[in-house]
Amino acid sequence: MLALSRKKNEAIIINNNVEVTILEVKGDQVKVGITAPKDVPIYRKEVYLQIQEANKEAVSADGMEALKTLLG
Numbered sequence: 001m002l003a004l005s006r007k008k009n010e011a012i013i014i015n016n017n018v019e020v021t022i023l024e025v026k027g028d029q030v031k032v033g034i035t036a037p038k039d040v041p042i043y044r045k046e047v048y049l050q051i052q053e054a055n056k057e058a059v060s061a062d063g064m065e066a067l068k069t070l071l072g
Contacts, residue, residue, distance in 0.1 A: 004012060011021040017037055024031040034042055043051065 006022045008022050011019050019035040021033045023033045
């Protein structure tokens with residue numbers, strides 16, 4: 001993990017096309033702005049993990065149905 005220090009209105013660039021800017025710092029909260037191409041998905045980590053879990057469950061359920069169909 002790369003750890004960087006940034007102040008309000010300072011930014012970092014990721015992969016030449018994603019910019020992360022510190023918008024506000026209040027106590028222990030930091031508000032960030034992200035500028036990226038529309039084809040780059042951006043999620044809060046907890047939402048991303050929920051999506052991954054839902055995808056695993058869907059594949060597992062579909063896989064079981066397909067297996068049942070094959071086995072008759």
